[in-house]
Amino acid sequence: MTSDLLTRLRTRDWRLSAQRRAVAQVLVGEHVHLTAEQVHDLARERLPEISRATVYNTLNELVAMGELLEVDVADGPKRYDPNVVERHDHLVCEGCQAIRDVPRAGPPPEIAERARGGFLVTGVEITYRGLCPACARRHRATGDRRGTAGDEMVTVP
Amino acid sequence: MTSDLLTRLRTRDWRLSAQRRAVAQVLVGEHVHLTAEQVHDLARERLPEISRATVYNTLNELVAMGELLEVDVADGPKRYDPNVVERHDHLVCEGCQAIRDVPRAGPPPEIAERARGGFLVTGVEITYRGLCPACARRHRATGDRRGTAGDEMVTVP
DNA sequence: GTATATGCAAAGCATTTGCATTAAA
DNA sequence: TTTAATGCAAATGCTTTGCATATAC
Numbered sequence: 001m002t003s004d005l006l007t008r009l010r011t012r013d014w015r016l017s018a019q020r021r022a023v024a025q026v027l028v029g030e031h032v033h034l035t036a037e038q039v040h041d042l043a044r045e046r047l048p049e050i051s052r053a054t055v056y057n058t059l060n061e062l063v064a065m066g067e068l069l070e071v072d073v074a075d076g077p078k079r080y081d082p083n084v085v086e087r088h089d090h091l092v093c094e095g096c097q098a099i100r101d102v103p104r105a106g107p108p109p110e111i112a113e114r115a116r117g118g119f120l121v122t123g124v125e126i127t128y129r130g131l132c133p134a135c136a137r138r139h140r141a142t143g144d145r146r147g148t149a150g151d152e153m154v155t156v157p
Numbered sequence: 158m159t160s161d162l163l164t165r166l167r168t169r170d171w172r173l174s175a176q177r178r179a180v181a182q183v184l185v186g187e188h189v190h191l192t193a194e195q196v197h198d199l200a201r202e203r204l205p206e207i208s209r210a211t212v213y214n215t216l217n218e219l220v221a222m223g224e225l226l227e228v229d230v231a232d233g234p235k236r237y238d239p240n241v242v243e244r245h246d247h248l249v250c251e252g253c254q255a256i257r258d259v260p261r262a263g264p265p266p267e268i269a270e271r272a273r274g275g276f277l278v279t280g281v282e283i284t285y286r287g288l289c290p291a292c293a294r295r296h297r298a299t300g301d302r303r304g305t306a307g308d309e310m311v312t313v314p
Numbered sequence: 315g316t317a318t319a320t321g322c323a324a325a326g327c328a329t330t331t332g333c334a335t336t337a338a339a
Numbered sequence: 340t341t342t343a344a345t346g347c348a349a350a351t352g353c354t355t356t357g358c359a360t361a362t363a364c
Binding site for chain 4: 172174176177206207208209210211214215
Binding site for chain 2: 327328337
């Protein structure tokens with residue numbers, strides 16, 4: 001499976017309109033986690049007449065097709081992640097809501113049988129919270145505690 | 158620290174109105190992950206005149222005080238988790254959106270230095286996805302694949 | 315040519331806010 | 340008595356929908 005969304009879409013039986021192409025083109029790259037509104041803005045740079053409704057429709061279709069991941073790890077509107085090929089987790093900055101993909105570092109902890117209560121587990125998502133370099137700097141400078149209240153410190157190798 | 162929300166709130170300097178008490182009383186128990194609307198409905202059984210705005214205000218205050226956790230792991234509106242004392246993760250049913258708390262089973266995987274890209278990691282959240290016993294049964298019965306598309310199977314001990 | 319995608323504008327939730335009234339301390 | 344919380348209703352933000360028109364195949 002190619003890691004390129006456009007290439008995969010061409011091999012699918014999916015009507016490729018100018019609008020859908022514009023949306024797909026915007027969703028290329030690493031650490032891309034755009035909101036629907038951001039996708040709309042960027043797509044309009046390529047195709048000024050594309051409507052908000054079409055962007056929402058297209059994003060929902062791509063998600064249903066498994067070509068796009070919905071991520072809801074930060075405040076505000078949902079974000080869309082085109083990285084469906086490599087298993088990865090998310091690192092979210094509590095200061096500026098920036099998101100980075102990080103490769104899955106190892107097997108996630110396994111839940112004991114009794115704690116599962118009969119649930120069948122089919123997948124695991126891991127979200128790391130923290131501060132990006134810029135926000136960490138500002139944080140140290142101002143002594144501001146926003147974004148870390150209640151968080152445990154995690155040992156970093 | 159007591160595990161009881163009401164008890165903790167009494168020791169805090171927080172005006173305890175009938176409305177706030179009703180909200181806090183609703184938020185007692187294990188595996189409680191109510192939406193704001195559900196909190197409103199249940200609180201109204203105790204105090205019929207409580208308004209939606211007050212429920213939202215109160216929930217936001219409790220979250221800001223660290224007495225309540227906002228969880229956004231399922232479709233639809235945010236849910237509120239009163240279990241702030243024990244570190245735990247969430248097990249979410251893809252069929253009916255039910256949520257169970259599960260104790261943290263072990264240390265989460267550690268992100269390699271280079272993958273962190275200068276981020277300071279301060280916390281980790283783990284969400285297990287799957288099917289609750291009832292939905293798993295229905296799923297086997299109907300051959301329905303809803304809720305598991307794209308998920309990897311995780312070995313269960 | 316026909317099925318399907320688009321754009322528009324309106325509707326739909328979830329949530330927040332401004333402000334006059336009410337109640338806690 | 341003073342300060343802060345409540346309720347209402349209106350506003351906001353994000354997302355979906357109905358339907359007539361345009362377009363890919």
